[in-house]
Amino acid sequence: MQILLPSYNPNISDILRAYFIFTKMDNSRDTRRNFLIKRFKSGKIFILYANPECEMMLEEEVTEHIKDMEYEYWRLVRSYAKTILWEMRENKENSANEILL
Secondary structure, eight states: OEEEOOOOOTTSOEEEEEEEEEEEOTTSOEEEEEEEEEEOTTSOEEEEEEOTTOOEEEEEEOGGGTTOHHHHHHHHHHHHHHHHHHHHHHHHHHHHHHHHO
8 A cells, every 4th residue: 555645845854655565364464564765865765664663674775766656666565575584584583592492
């Protein structure tokens, strides 16, 4: 789901769009992640991932492609997949550490 925000001031750091990306897993578990498209004061535009603890993680730069929504969507899917894989790896390592304790 894409949330379009009102026009922004190009001279300040601002959020351009927000995305809620989700999938339904086979075991009826939903996976939801939040991403932002943010313009920084430098003029560079990045995808940011907002984790459940509200920490922002810098993902890909999309400055050169800001008007290409197809490019942005594919980069969001890539960031989403990368985030899910990283979390699965973290959970697997944490489970293995718990077994060792």
